[in-house]
C-alpha cells in the first residue's frame with residue numbers, strides 16, 4: 724500500500740537552545756498527532772542559517788513541506804531584527820520558488836527570554852499544523868480533476 728502521509732523536514736536553530744530544543748520536542752509530538760512523518764531534522768547554529776538548510780531540504784522529492792523553528796531574542800542592538808526580518812523573507816521566497824509549504828516557527832524579533840519561553844508551545848504546534856495543512860491542501864489541489872473545487 725502506498726504511504727500517503729505528509730513527509731516533513733524540520734530545521735531548528737541551536738541558538739537559545741534551551742527554548743528551541745523544547746520547540747523541537749513539541750513539533751515532533753504534534754507531527755505524530757497529525758500522522759505526519761518527520762523525515763529530516765536539520766540543526767543549524769542560529770536562525771540566520773535556517774534558509775540554506777530549508778533550500779536543501781526542499782530540493783528532495785520525498786519532502787512535502789518544511790517547518791522552521793528558532794528563537795530570536797532581543798539584545799542591546801537591532802541585530803535581532805536584522806536576522807528575523809531577512810530570514811522570514813527568505814523562507815517565504817523559498818516556499819514560492821520550490822512550490823512547497825514552509826512554515827515560520829520563529830519567535831521574535833524583540834522577544835525577551837520570558838516571552839520566548841511562554842511561546843514555545845504555540846509557535847511550534849502552529850508551525851507544524853500550518854505546514855501539514857498546506858501540504859495536504861496543495862496535494863488536493865494538484866490531484867483534483869474537478870472543474871470546480873473547494874480546498875479546505
Ligand SMILES: Nc1c(NC[C@H](O)[C@H](O)[C@H](O)CO)[nH]c(=O)[nH]c1=O
Pocket residue numbers: 736738739768769770771772793794795796797803806
Ligand atoms: N541572536 C540570535 C541569533 N544569532 C546568531 C545568528 O543566527 C547566526 O547564527 C550568527 O550570526 C552566525 O551566522 N540566532 C538566533 O537564532 N537567535 C538569536 O537571538
Ligand SMILES: CC(=O)[C@@H](O)COP(=O)(O)O
Pocket residue numbers: 795796797798799800801802803
Ligand atoms: C541576544 C543576542 O545574542 C542577539 O539578539 C544580539 O544581541 P546584541 O543586539 O546585543 O548584539
